[in-house]
Amino acid sequence: MPIFAATTLGSLSAHSFLSLLASTDASHSLSSSFVLTHKSPSKRPSNFAARVSLSGKPEPIAGVLESSPSSPESVRRARRSADWKTAREYLDSGFIFKGRIEGSNAGGLLVRFYSLVGFLPFPLLSPAHSCKEPYKSIQDIAKSLIGSLIPVKVIQADEKNKNLIFSEKEAAWSKFSEQVGVGDVYEARVGSVEDYGAFVHLRFSDGFYHLTGLVHISEVSWDLVQDVRDILSEGDEVRVKVLDVDRDKSRITLSIKQLEEDPLLETLDKVIPQDDSAEPDSFGPKSDSEIIPLPGLDTIFEELLQEEGIEDVHINRQGFEKRVVSQDLQLWLSNAPPVEKKFTLLARAGRQVQEIQLTTSLDQEGIKRALQRVLERVP
CATH class of the missing domain: 2.40.50.140 (Nucleic acid-binding proteins)
Incomplete structure (x- = not known):
């Protein structure tokens, strides 16, 4: 059996593909089945390809197809042409086909589609296989799948270039994504x-x-x-x-x-615990006049004071962490409940964290909206 090139998704050699199709006898055409959303295929005599239209009705083929390798080439071409048409219908409809794995190569699996053989690249296999047998190589998994039926979707049906490509991932998405x-x-x-x-x-x-x-x-x-x-x-x-x-x-x-709990949605005491593990000078002076605001905070404070309902805003204290979350300035509204109309904000940049006290008549949602407006105005 010819081996397909598999360097890219659709790199099937036209010569190899045609050689493979020419060597396919009618017994192969009975080795696949498929699943339709609405109707099941009708029973067919053994000397017909087991193929139905997407409406669920048997689709006649030009002439009677004899299951013999000696069938006239014109009849085999008619069968393949009809099967390419069916492949395009699956592509357009998104229906799921259940194809038999007939072989593999370095890049993927060979999947029977009536008288045609298509290609399922390894990256388009469902993760169910590799997760079930995580210590197996993809090549060993492929060998174990030969002869089995798997649900796939047609994602490319190019008769001119003899490219018929399947995806098991797309079939799995159709089945499980709604969950x-x-x-x-x-x-x-x-x-x-x-x-x-x-x-x-x-x-x-x-x-x-x-x-x-x-x-x-x-x-x-x-x-x-x-x-x-x-x-x-x-x-x-x-x-x-x-x-x-x-x-x-x-x-x-x-x-x-x-x-996980966001460490910034608490108080400074939560971010930097006051225990023996804290650095001796983790907490700076409590006078905001002695604390240099993080870059950009001065402008934010000025804008906040322009918001209706905000009476006062100032830095209460600061601390220094052992880890760096971001060099950029981050501003958070603490989950700590307000005390006498005073809410807590936390500003962080690098290792430095500053606790900001906000006096306001707004509730928590009102503060969030005010902060959002301010941050949209501040460059």
Whole structure:
């Protein structure tokens, strides 16, 4: 059997593909089945290709197809042409096809589609296989799948260039994505780790990992993360929270850090505990006249005082952390309850944290809106 080139998603040699199709006998055409959303295929005589139209009705083929390698070449061409048409219908409709794995090469799997054979690249396999057998190479997993039926979607059907490409990931998305909602929490396993974040496989109630989402580097930890690989490695078991589901682009955005308490949403005492572990001079003077505001705070204070309902704003005290979360200025409204109309803000840049006291008649939501307006005005 000819081996397809697999350097790119659709790099199937036209010569190799045609040679393969020419060597395919009719018994192969009975070796695949598929799943339609609404109707099942009708029974067909054994000397017909088991193919139906997307309406669920048997689709006639030009002439009677004899299941013999000696069938006229014109009949075999008619069969292949009809099967390419069916492939394009699957591509347009998004219906799921259940194809038999007939072989593999260095880049993916060979999938039977009636009289045709298409290609399923390894990156488009569902993560269920690698997560089930994490210590196997992708080549060993591919060998174990030969002869099995797997659900796939047609993502390319180019008869002219003889490119028929499948994706198991897209089929899994159609089946499982509706179960995923914003705010859901999943047990997950880390797949590939990139400079910008980590791709994480979600485990569903059946115990398998069907879908993959991205944890951006900014959602890995509350600490400043310079390299995701310092925190996460392939195969790590993690818990993630769903931040967004983009159904048009088949993307899931995840967070690890939002399942942990944000250290900045408390008081300075929470951020820098006053115990024996604290540095001797962690807390600076309590007179705001002796504290130099972090760069940019003076302008923010001036703008805050222009907001209706805000009576006074000043730095209460400051401290120095052992870790750096961000060199940029960050401003947070503490969860600490107000005392006599006084709310607490925390400003952080580098290792320095300043506690700001805000006297106002506004409630917490009103302060958030005022802060948002101010930050939009401040360059």
